[in-house]
Amino acid sequence: MEDKLEAIVDEARRLGASYSEARIQRNIVVSISSRNGIPIKVDERIDEGLAIRVLVDGALGFSSTNSMDDESISKCIDYALSTARASSKYMRRPICFSKARLGSVRYEVKEKESFDAHDISDKFSLHKSIYSMLRDTVKNVELEIFSAEYMEMIEEKLIVNSDGGFVSSRIPRLSLRYNIILRDPIKGSIQRINEYGFSGGLEKFREQHIDENIIEESRRLEKVLLESVKPPSGIVDVVVGSEVASLIVHESCGHPCEADRILGREAAQAGLSFIKPSMKGARIGSIHATVVDDPTIPGSFGFYLYDDECVAAGEKYLYREGVIEGFLHNRWTAYVFGVESNGSARALNYRSEPIVRMSNTYLTPGDYSLEELIEGIRDGVYISSYMEWNIDDERWNQRYVGLEAYRIIGGELREPVRNPILEITTSDFYSKIDAKGCDLRFEAGLCGKGEPMQGIPVWFGSPDVRLRHVKLGVHTL
Amino acid sequence: MSILETSKSLVREGLRIGFDETACKLVYDRMVMVKFSGEPTVTQSWADVCVHMYLAKNGRIILCDYRTLDVERVKHRLIDLYRSASSIEASSIYAPLPEPRRINPLHLVDERIVDLVEGRRNPIDYAWIMIEEAVDEGADNYAGILLAKSSSKALATSEGVELQEDSTEFECYLRAFSRDGVGQWSYGGRMLDECNVREVGRRAGVYAYLSRNPEPIEPGVYDVALSPMVVGNIVNVIGEMASALQVYLGLSFLSRFKPGDRVASEIVSIEDDGMTNSLPRSTSFDDEGMPTRITTIISGGVFESLLHNSKTASKFNTESTGNAGWVRPEPWNLKFKPGDLGEDELPSTLSDGLILTNNWYTRLQSYVDGLFSTVTRDAAFRVRDGKIEKAIKGLRITGKLHEFLSSIEHATDRCYQIKWWEVETPVLAPYIVARGIHVSKPM
Numbered sequence: 001m002e003d004k005l006e007a008i009v010d011e012a013r014r015l016g017a018s019y020s021e022a023r024i025q026r027n028i029v030v031s032i033s034s035r036n037g038i039p040i041k042v043d044e045r046i047d048e049g050l051a052i053r054v055l056v057d058g059a060l061g062f063s064s065t066n067s068m069d070d071e072s073i074s075k076c077i078d079y080a081l082s083t084a085r086a087s088s089k090y091m092r093r094p095i096c097f098s099k100a101r102l103g104s105v106r107y108e109v110k111e112k113e114s115f116d117a118h119d120i121s122d123k124f125s126l127h128k129s130i131y132s133m134l135r136d137t138v139k140n141v142e143l144e145i146f147s148a149e150y151m152e153m154i155e156e157k158l159i160v161n162s163d164g165g166f167v168s169s170r171i172p173r174l175s176l177r178y179n180i181i182l183r184d185p186i187k188g189s190i191q192r193i194n195e196y197g198f199s200g201g202l203e204k205f206r207e208q209h210i211d212e213n214i215i216e217e218s219r220r221l222e223k224v225l226l227e228s229v230k231p232p233s234g235i236v237d238v239v240v241g242s243e244v245a246s247l248i249v250h251e252s253c254g255h256p257c258e259a260d261r262i263l264g265r266e267a268a269q270a271g272l273s274f275i276k277p278s279m280k281g282a283r284i285g286s287i288h289a290t291v292v293d294d295p296t297i298p299g300s301f302g303f304y305l306y307d308d309e310c311v312a313a314g315e316k317y318l319y320r321e322g323v324i325e326g327f328l329h330n331r332w333t334a335y336v337f338g339v340e341s342n343g344s345a346r347a348l349n350y351r352s353e354p355i356v357r358m359s360n361t362y363l364t365p366g367d368y369s370l371e372e373l374i375e376g377i378r379d380g381v382y383i384s385s386y387m388e389w390n391i392d393d394e395r396w397n398q399r400y401v402g403l404e405a406y407r408i409i410g411g412e413l414r415e416p417v418r419n420p421i422l423e424i425t426t427s428d429f430y431s432k433i434d435a436k437g438c439d440l441r442f443e444a445g446l447c448g449k450g451e452p453m454q455g456i457p458v459w460f461g462s463p464d465v466r467l468r469h470v471k472l473g474v475h476t477l
Numbered sequence: 478m479s480i481l482e483t484s485k486s487l488v489r490e491g492l493r494i495g496f497d498e499t500a501c502k503l504v505y506d507r508m509v510m511v512k513f514s515g516e517p518t519v520t521q522s523w524a525d526v527c528v529h530m531y532l533a534k535n536g537r538i539i540l541c542d543y544r545t546l547d548v549e550r551v552k553h554r555l556i557d558l559y560r561s562a563s564s565i566e567a568s569s570i571y572a573p574l575p576e577p578r579r580i581n582p583l584h585l586v587d588e589r590i591v592d593l594v595e596g597r598r599n600p601i602d603y604a605w606i607m608i609e610e611a612v613d614e615g616a617d618n619y620a621g622i623l624l625a626k627s628s629s630k631a632l633a634t635s636e637g638v639e640l641q642e643d644s645t646e647f648e649c650y651l652r653a654f655s656r657d658g659v660g661q662w663s664y665g666g667r668m669l670d671e672c673n674v675r676e677v678g679r680r681a682g683v684y685a686y687l688s689r690n691p692e693p694i695e696p697g698v699y700d701v702a703l704s705p706m707v708v709g710n711i712v713n714v715i716g717e718m719a720s721a722l723q724v725y726l727g728l729s730f731l732s733r734f735k736p737g738d739r740v741a742s743e744i745v746s747i748e749d750d751g752m753t754n755s756l757p758r759s760t761s762f763d764d765e766g767m768p769t770r771i772t773t774i775i776s777g778g779v780f781e782s783l784l785h786n787s788k789t790a791s792k793f794n795t796e797s798t799g800n801a802g803w804v805r806p807e808p809w810n811l812k813f814k815p816g817d818l819g820e821d822e823l824p825s826t827l828s829d830g831l832i833l834t835n836n837w838y839t840r841l842q843s844y845v846d847g848l849f850s851t852v853t854r855d856a857a858f859r860v861r862d863g864k865i866e867k868a869i870k871g872l873r874i875t876g877k878l879h880e881f882l883s884s885i886e887h888a889t890d891r892c893y894q895i896k897w898w899e900v901e902t903p904v905l906a907p908y909i910v911a912r913g914i915h916v917s918k919p920m
Contacts, residue, residue, distance in 0.1 A: 032565075035569060035725065036569075038566060038569040039537070039565050039568055039569070040538070040568055040569060040570055040804065041540055041568060042538070042539045042540070042561065042562075042565065043540045043542075044540075044541040045541065046541075046544065046545065046554070047542075048544060049525070049544060059517055059520070060519045060520070061519070061520050061521075061522075062519055062520070063523070064522075064525070065525065066525055066526060066545055066546075067546060072524065076524065079524075079596070080522070083509065083511075083520035083521075083522055083596075084520060086520070087511065087520050087601045090513075090516055090517050090601060090605065091516050091517065092515065092516045119561065119564050120564050121564040121565055124565055124566075145726065145727035147727065179726065179727060179728065181727045181845060188846065189843065189845055189846060190843070191727070191844060191845055191846075263514075264514045264515065264620060265518050265620075266620075267514050267620035267652055267654075268514070268620035268621040268622065268651065269898045271837075351523055353519055387841065387842045387843065388840045388841055388842035388848070388849070389840055390837075390850060390851065390873070391838060391852065392838075392852050392854065392871065393852075393854045397852070397873075397919050399850060399873060399917070401850075419842060421917075423917060423918070423919045425919050428919065451512055451898060453898070471920045475842075475875075
């Protein structure tokens with residue numbers, strides 16, 4: 001297969017491409033979905049094909065096929081070249097790729113417990129056991145629905161490009177997404193949708209005790225539904241829990257630091273960035289605002305070692321001590337900014353062009369315990385989890401509505417509060433952090449970007465953080 | 478072998494292996510997309526075959542998607558899946574596949590789109606027609622896409638369904654910039670009409686120009702006029718929630734209502750339409766071989782029907798609406814019924830209000846309660862005494878879906894075929910006017 005890819009790359013060059021790249025990608029996905037401990041369906045998806053990307057006369061062409069005969073491949077090369085050539089007459093600034101140190105490597109993530117080690121019924125037993133434990137746990141309200149989807153995926157890529165890059169990789173991933181609805185005839189209902197995701201094998205669920213986490217959370221949500229009161233609506237101090245802060249970091253640091261977004265490539269879809277090319281070095285927050293993106297974290301959902309342009313991946317500082325330090329680059333954006341690519345080009349499947357993506361993006365931890373963060377607050381709120389969130393298309397004006405949240409009075413956690421609203425600008429969030437917890441935790445998600453849409457696995461992480469003097473909102477409904 | 482013959486052979490193979498029921502939908506897609514931002518950023522083309530299979534054994538349901546034409550490999554996988562089927566319990570929504578029904582074929586192919594896909598005409602030239610319209614209206618920059626697609630699908634089931642259909646699809650959208658003004662518009666359809674391409678560029682350009690020098694305003698409660706782009710986004714959420722499986726999974730505000738309940742004002746009628754051939758996802762048959770139709774979800778503000786396949790119909794004790802998805806019913810094309818207001822009359826309905834032309838990122842605090850917010854983007858205007866006073870920016874609509882629907886007072890008399898990144902299911906939508914909407918922003 002490597003020979004075939006090299007031949008494709010050479011052929012595209014022979015036909016006029018200044019750069020060519022061929023990727024064979026296979027994603028094998030199995031998922032099981034259920035409602036209230038009874039299966040709905042099992043899904044199996046095998047997604048395998050060829051992607052070709054070329055630069056011709058300064059224009060970029062991409063073509064893919066899953067018919068691997070010579071004629072189809074030849075057509076695929078031709079489409080990539082001819083469509084690029086056709087668009088070259090409209091180019092103002094020819095697309096160029098930066099020089100990069102490209103890998104010639106093979107790597108894989110080894111599962112301790114492979115997906116084949118257990119049959120479907122073993123995997124489904126997780127749904128049943130969680131539902132059973134939930135029924136035993138939730139006693140004072142109705143457990144209306146527990147629906148879940150288990151997913152396992154093996155992603156295999158073989159990439160060759162005309163600049164000498166060669167990468168062969170195999171990454172297994174698994175996730176569990178669930179939806180819990182608790183209902184009380186007087187208090188109404190509370191709904192929680194959440195996801196766990198890892199790279200690795202079946203051992204991950206056990207090591208992370210996800211069943212116990214879900215049960216413990218349901219116990220707390222029952223209390224929130226029954227006992228919560230209206231949150232304070234004035235200016236208060238807020239401990240933003242790790243889960244919420246993780247998402248804020250993803251949305252208001254990771255996305256605006258994508259260099260292709262800064263250059264406007266996603267302007268009609270995922271939008272622009274408040275960060276302009278000249279803003280490197282500008283202050284965005286307090287000294288506590290340090291955000292890193294790192295695809296090499298073992299076991300992470302966003303794990304990889306080389307990106308889909310064959311560039312070695314590593315730790316990148318996006319904000320450092322409150323200052324905008326760096327962006328996420330592929331080889332095109334790196335060329336425009338006059339830097340080296342930092343290995344951020346990812347493609348979801350063979351039908352997808354590699355574009356600039358986050359991997360595992362996190363706010364670095366501090367040295368406080370959660371108790372110490374709370375102790376320092378006279379009147380405030382602790383927001384542990386969320387459901388509703390959104391942000392404008394420049395990643396500035398954002399909103400997070402707490403799900404599990406508590407009042408803080410005199411340095412102590414008090415009664416739960418219902419749906420507190422943190423509606424804040426990016427600079428306000430990072431400027432108002434005055435202390436960070438020591439416990440860095442990660443959340444899993446599928447991050448959407450690109451056209452056609454590519455939902456790509458990522459982690460986002462943060463410790464608990466304390467914000468001073470925040471105006472909280474309250475649902476007026 | 479034709480794609481229908483291949484589908485039939487895979488259905489036979491599934492039965493031979495031991496499944497009680499099988500269905501196979503084989504789809505061959507060719508697609509080309511020009512993406513641009515000031516200049517072409519990439520031109521993408523795809524040639525793709527996908528074998529979708531439904532397999533059932535003693536009430537267990539297995540679905541598979543294999544992106545391959547390697548039939549022998551698919552057959553080999555079916556043997557493994559048969560072993561898996563015996564190790565799980567029956568599905569809670571199992572019901573048998575339906576008998577074949579009479580299907581009225583739809584004409585869904587526009588040769589002009591086939592020419593774009595096959596490279597006989599250059600899609601980039603069409604994109605530039607759209608761009609030039611925006612520039613003529615005052616745009617100084619632009620971004621967007623133009624997509625052309627041709628598809629062939631074949632469906633065979635163990636109940637005897639044997640169907641085939643060819644179709645084309647066209648989509649374009651453009652976001653125009655004029656200094657700090659921004660406007661966006663979109664179009665999706667089965668047919669290519671240059672007038673629609675031009676209109677996308679023109680409307681985006683006009684809104685960009687008119688929305689220059691936007692100012693912040695105070696949050697509060699406002700009367701709002703929403704463009705078809707915004708209506709399309711919110712109706713998408715409602716259409717998805719009208720899938721009976723979403724109700725079954727607790728992912729719909731309609732789970733708190735039953736047919737006959739009032740969920741909106743009298744002005745609100747929302748339909749799903751699978752059979753009007755100009756709409757981009759129209760098709761003559763669904764994945765079970767049932768004929769598509771027009772299904773009224775909300776009629777005059779009253780909740781009328783969910784969208785069903787045979788399985789959810791059995792679960793909800795009703796009939797299929799021709800919206801399969803073997804497991805999940807899906808809307809085809811959503812339509813918000815037009816009213817009798819002229820577009821130029823919109824500002825006059827707002828003595829003190831807002832006009833919002835686009836939005837994104839609609840998210841829910843609770844799907845079952847319909848508690849949501851959505852962020853405005855692009856052109857927005859403050860209206861006083863029936864006249865546009867100034868461009869505004871940086872807002873968010875918040876509310877409960879059924880209360881939002883209940884606040885709608887007017888719809889305009891012309892609808893637009895909206896489809897873009899934030900409106901995945903196409904929507905035929907007018908402008909609407911809603912009263913007393915909560916608008917927020919960071920304080």
